[in-house]
Amino acid sequence: MWILVLNSGSSSLKFAVVNPGSGEVRLSGLAERLGSEAASMRMDRGGERQTHALKGGSYAQALDLVLAELGRLGLWGQLRAVGHRVVHGGERFSAPALITPEVLEAIRTCVPLAPLHNPANIAGIKAAIRAFPDLPQVAVFDTAFHQTMPEVAYRYAVPEAWYRQHGVRRYGFHGTSHAFVAAEAAQLLARPLTELKLVTAHLGNGCSVCAVLGGRSVDSSMGLTPLEGLVMGTRSGDVDPGLHDYISRQAGLSLTEVTAALNRESGLLALSGLTNDMRELEEAAARGHAQAQLAIDIFVNRLARSIAAMAVSLGGLDGVVFTGGIGENSASVRAATLTRLRVLGFAVDQEANGRAVRGHPGIITAPDSPPALVINTNEEWMIAREAQGLLNSD
Template sequence: MKTLVVNCGSSSMKFALLDPASGAVALSGLAERLGGAGASVRVDREDGRVTVPLPNGSYPEAFGVLLAELDRLNARAEVQAVGHRVVHGGEQFSAASLLSPEVLKAIQACVPLAPLHNPANLEGIAAAQAAFCDVPHVAVFDTAFHQTMPEVAYRYAVPEAWYREHGVRRYGFHGTSHAYVAGEAARVLGQPLEELNLVTAHLGNGCSVAAIAGGRSVDTSMGLTPLEGLVMGTRSGDVDPGLHDYLAREAGLSLTELTAALNRESGLKGLSGLTNDMRELEEAAGQGHAGARLAVQVFVYRLAKLIAGMAVALGRLDGLVFTGGIGENSAAVRSATLARLAVLGFTVDDGANAAAVRGQSGVISASGSVSTLVVNTNEEWMIARETAELVARGL
């Protein structure tokens, strides 16, 4: 019996059918560019990868491809439970939860906090519940892992009423990934997770770092929304909030236009004027493109600053973990970041670092350095495990 994991993003849908105990994957795929032109589903089959076009580019259409693939494998009956990634659960959810009308209502109430993601999550849930009405469905929240943060870490210095009446606080995201790689890092280091103080860096198109003490999140870089913190692919990360008023007056931009630009036209893309893809930026920087070089440098500088800041939350730093598309594959970003962190005792093993790409992982720190690892994240397996555990307990 297997768990189906559905992970709907603002314009994508990842899915996997896997054994929650072993992580063995029977089926996986990724639908991209949903809601726009050129939408398609990439399916990894036993005989290779195939791409299925989606003329309408909708979530239900993408889910139809998933069902067809399950039927092709005669695997629909093997689905024991469905686990859904949900980006924002507010303060209400500190763990995964069986989906019920009340839980769905709470997810809907968090839409203003994640307007690009929670509606997509709800679309995926609706499609899956219609197709699998006789099995349990579980919501696994990005924000849940960070609900262990102390008040000193999650409160903003804003009027109390904003927090009490509107939930204005820091929530954090990528919790499933941070939790998974922390556990894997402890396994690789051969130490109990409960005895380790780690900083985990999830670096992809969205980026965040987290301070994890004994397996519990005590701080993280993202905040009320996934916009706060590091420089990301198209997101600005931290900016002076005064720029909203300034650009409204000087450039005539509306709040909606400003928010859209900070989310979709900023970050690596905005700095470089070229792309949000780190691979392309590293290549362009090597060819002398000034904007690409600046984008990479700012990304690394801000990353090193925030990693160093997370050490304050921990008191003692036992290890640093890189994960995500950039974290797992850019040896140059890792090397440059560790060079800036030399003040904290980090040094890199150049050979190990260069080898840790394209699915290879492991320790990349030199002898005598604070332990530094590359760990390949596996959010789908983590979601499947949490789903299976919750269903087994009957909660």
Template sequence: MWTLVLNSGSSSLKFALLNPATGELRLSGLAERLGAGEASIRLERDGQRETRALNGGSYGEALGEVLKELDALNMRHEVRAVGHRVVHGGESFSAPVQVTPDVLEGVRACVPLAPLHNPANILGIEAAQQAFPGLPHVAVFDTAFHQTMPEVAYRYAVPEEWYKQHGVRRYGFHGTSHQYVAGQAAELLGRPLQELNLVTAHLGNGSSVCAVAGGRSVDTSMGLTPLEGLVMGTRSGDLDPGIPDYLARQAGLSLTEITAALNKKSGLLGLSNLTNDMRELETAAADGHAGARLALDVFVYRLAKYIAGMTAALGRLDAVVFTGGIGENSALVRAEVLNRLGVLGLKLDSDANGNLPRGKAGVISQAGGPAALVIPTNEELSIARETARLVEG
């Protein structure tokens, strides 16, 4: 069974054609700048890469190009289902669901919780339903994995009516990634997932950690929105909630301007005043750039604090898992984080950490304590598997 996975952003469409059973990938790509000038689509099929322009730049046109590629591969008839990444499912969706008109209304009801993401997800689903009218479409939610968190973990200490009337609570994100690497960690360790207590760290331009007990999320760092938690590429992560009011009075900034700055001008970029790219920051820090060094230090410090804090939800720590662009590729970040976590019994194996091949999973800790693992994430495969599981019953 081949599954087409679609991830619709505000101006982009990421896609992949996968066999959920084997993980084989036949087609993947990204359409960018949709709805704007100079829209384009980047394709990779059977090891060959190509980029071409999109004249209209709509989701429908991008999917039309995907259909052409499926025909060129003689695989349109092989697609059995379409899986859609949906960012926010609120409290309504705790598992993947087949898309119906009622489900789409439920996703629309969550738009206030994810105003930048859910509208794009809806547009992508509707365009895909027109392009693939005879196939089942499945929505897989970023937030669903975290719906197993206990109330003590997801409630904010705010007036109760804010929660009951407006849904103000912690939801968490990156659920498909945390779920996938937790399962892979169990395979790498040769132990049943149900017996493991893990902290998974998805580290990229957006970053979050998750406490996973027996395969279930019991706490995570992101909250109502993806802004809470760790220092990220351009997001601030945790900060004093009085800061927006202070800046509104002192700097004359509007709430919209402050929120935009916290999402797009903060994090590694704000601290370094240089870049949000961890690779560039590591190089600049090595060359003596003070802002880059500060950004690295704050990122590592906050991450180590959060990993240690997540153990309070677990009681026992079996392993820490690094994934995402930074987690998989930055030996420096991994080393500095683990060196701060000796209190948990974690012991870095410097050779294993420094020599781990790019894109490979491995153990980077010494024996005698909790394991530290690097596991490449594969959210598209996770979505394909969830889609196939639902469609096949």
């Protein structure tokens, strides 16, 4: 049986048909720029790629194309469920949930906590219910994995009413990725996950680190929203909270405009003045572009500092895991980060680190060093497994 996994963005729809047992992908693709004249869908099937124009296309139209392809491949009758990535589940959801009207309403109540993400997730869910009315729909939450964080990790030092009445606390994100790579790391290290103290670093356009103790999240760099923590592609990460009021007064911006700038105009893009793409920044830095090099250095410094902080939350450290687009592909970022972590005993094996950039996950540190690993994340497979597990338990 197969699970259709959907990840709905503000103007995109990523999908994959995944075998939850083996991780095999029968069909995958990405619809981009939905709602615009430039909308299109890319489908990948067994090494074959097709692109379809979707001028002005919506989630529903994109799913119609997926449905037609499923029929052509004879997969329609083999689907067991649709699994949805949902970014924010607040405090209510600590595990996947079968989507009912009540669950959908609960996801809607979290929109103020993730205004860029949850509305798109809801739109994708509604379109999928219309397209696949007879299939169970399962929500898998980015925040659920982090619901095991203790109160000392998730509470802010703010008025109690803000937490009790408005849910102001740290939630953490990228939970499916952190959970997946922590389990994979345990296998590579040939040790039980329940015995390990790991820091997992999900590094892409969005970035976060997580302290995983015995397979459970006990701390995360992200907080109330995905804006807290590390420097990211276009997100600032940590800033002084007083910045909002200061720049609002100095630049004549509303608080909404300040927050939008911190989300979309900051991070690597702002520091370099060039791009939010780490590959392009590394190329520019190699040509002598000073601002590109500064952006990389700040990114690495914040990352190393945060990994060290997570070691404190764990009470020790058995290994670090790099994953995500940057974590899996940038040998130089990994090496620079581990060099800054020499205080914790890390030493890079340059040859192993270089091999890992070519798609060979594994340990990239010297024999006498604590292990640092590169592991390819697979959030689609994790979502399929979570959906399957929920249906089996029911």
